Amino acid sequence: MAYKDFVNDRKKGILKDVLLFYGAEDFLMEWAVDSLIDEYVDEGSRFLDVIRLEGDKVTAADIMAEARTYSMFSEKRVVVVRNYLPFYRSASDVGADDLLDFASSPQEQSKVIFVIESRNSGDLSSYGKKFAKVCSSYEFSRLDKADLKAFITKRVHHAGKMIARRELDLMIDISGYYNKGSDYDLTRFDGDIDKITKACDGDMIDAALIEEILIGDSDRFVFSLVDALMSGDRGKALSVAEAIIRDDDGAMAVLALLTKQFEIMYDSLELSEKGFSLSQMAKKTGINEYRFKRAFTAAGRYSRSRLRKILKDLYNIDRDIKRGDMDKDVALELISI
Template sequence: MANRNHAKKEHAYKIIDREIKSHSVNNLLFFYGEEDFLIHWAVETIVKEYVNEACRELNFSRLDGNAVTFEQIRNNCETLPFISEKRVVLISDFKLIEGIKSRFINEEEEKLLVSYLKQLPEHCILIITADSADKRKRLYKAVLDQGSVYEFGKLDESSLISYITKRFRKSGKKAKPSVIAQIIETSGYYDKDTDYSLYNLENDIKKAIAYNDDIYIEPESVYNTISGNLDTDVFAMIDSLSQNRKEDAYHILHNLLSSGENEFKLLALLASQFEIVLAIKEMKEEGKSFLQMKEILGIHEYRIKKAAFFTNKYTISSLKKILMKIYNIDKSIKTGLLEPSLALEIFISEI
């Protein structure tokens, strides 16, 4: 079998989409990564392409990767398709390929599985999915050697914009570039350690479409329907502070506290965001390029763009003073000198 593994420059969904359309899909596939939405899409698209919908239950098997045995895998793969071009077998959430031991497949059976992957029948497409991959495992190496591996990470900015635009268009709606940018920023899709995924975005887009009666999606719709995350709210607070809109900053703070957010977590995020702004400010003054900043900071370019927006509103000296205030407030809370919510209010009043 040809080894068709691909560089990260092109997203996995584009590669697999092209291969499905050209009917050149390998019969051993491994999908992993943080974008479950795209992994689910890829599996369903393959099933629709190769399996007769009328006989789906006979030709598509979904095996639980946490409890599957080698015999179950082999028996399902060996079963011939019925009135369909291929039989598709899915092993979902297969922890063994992540390097986690299975109670149902011992070491000897794993060797048998590795050997079996080299002789998969042509009538079968075997798809393995997992959250991550242990690239040291012989199972991963066998899939890499005999099949195709696809990492479904987050979409790049242009692909995300295209996805949002197409979703609105499909529903008879339109959105200006500024509104789409607002959706991306409010959602926090690119924020560090966020759990906001395309599943969340898909649901939020549906809510925005239902909320908006006009053809054009309005900024108000975004504000009222995009769920976003804590990082986004903290950025909004910093934005309010940078424009001396302290009432807005207090409003954001009180909303976060009333929703149960932890004061220490809020303070840590404020420190992290201002540290990024300071780092970008210093690197800009040193003449470093955007690519150099991205490499040094090791964060997504969208986060750099968001933070860079504030660099013209603060001097290096003022940013250092703000960070010192945050560090001192953190110390005062931990030593019992200040009550956490009061300390955060004092911070806003003194900026």
């Protein structure tokens, strides 16, 4: 079951006393744990009634012993067990079978929450799958677009700011949250939303601020360099390149960034001619949709043959630098032509 199922089951009061949380979103799992602590444990006795155990250091017997201890101050104790090894590795625990029986039974004393963090949530072991069937188990995967928009909007409004639909879409595009293999999760999103709202001088968050906060230095650099090259402003192109080139490694960094961007531009024209939409092209190449959109727009000023020639020149410069046949100053001049 998913995040929304947890929310609904909690509202209905049908959660079992032993729960298993796993999935890609640690932020949501932390929220779910905190919500149960708030519900069952008196704030003044949390140092006694909230027990946190590391799953690679405890046994099933340790967990059950903690769970069977009564609280004198709260409705129930909450025992949180992180990354219990038998759930995701071939690790043996002599009490594992007893823990299965324990998980399937009501527990008057405690709520026991097993959390498998995202880094360990790739695949449940056979034991983990058995355990998931006898307790209340929930997979906290990435939010769909509607829920992500609600997540962002709620935090923006809580900070006393506003965001329009267009800027909301821009924030999601730049973040790369939906990119294949992306490690940009809700924890990072929450932190970036906080940065944006704190940096916003007025009431309304604008596109310029979103780009300033969310676009990395390397992407910002390559966008500026390509824009300067496209406009024919050689002086600006030189100054942009000089800002990052300090040594031979810097020259190679510039070259790698520029080559990657022109490769994306070339691919965008090729895929466009095959009838792919912008979002389909980004998904097919596994590239951040915002970055792909910038590359596709820039590619419109070039022919495929021109882009092919530029890429050939960049590959030759890369080869000559690596062979020692070209120094960084010459490379800088050639890159900026």
